[in-house]
Amino acid sequence: MGMAFKGDVCPKCHSNDYVNTYTVWHGLLAIFWFPVGLIGLAFPIKKCIPCQTTYGVGLQITKIVKILAITGIVFVSLLLLIILTKIL
Numbered sequence: 753m754g755m756a757f758k759g760d761v762c763p764k765c766h767s768n769d770y771v772n773t774y775t776v777w778h779g780l781l782a783i784f785w786f787p788v789g790l791i792g793l794a795f796p797i798k799k800c801i802p803c804q805t806t807y808g809v810g811l812q813i814t815k816i817v818k819i820l821a822i823t824g825i826v827f828v829s830l831l832l833l834i835i836l837t838k839i840l
């Protein structure tokens with residue numbers, strides 16, 4: 753527990769060999785909340801190369817990223833709908 757914020761080491765095998773990965777939600781957040789959503793890219797999910805365990809701040813905030821991304825999609829869709837109904 754005390755090492756929870758030491759983020760750069762795999763919690764399972766303690767290796768520091770990792771790659772930064774992002775979920776689809778990170779991408780959608782960046783697109784639909786552009787440019788503010790780009791902040792999500794500052795929180796990648798770390799994937800351990802030897803044991804494939806995912807960890808890091810990005811993993812912890814994925815739920816929030818997902819909710820924000822969906823909110824952004826709904827907002828943009830509604831906006832487009834309103835614009836379209838005004839034109840037609």
Ligand SMILES: [Zn+2]
Binds near residue numbers: 763765766767802804
């Ligand atoms: Zn590992």
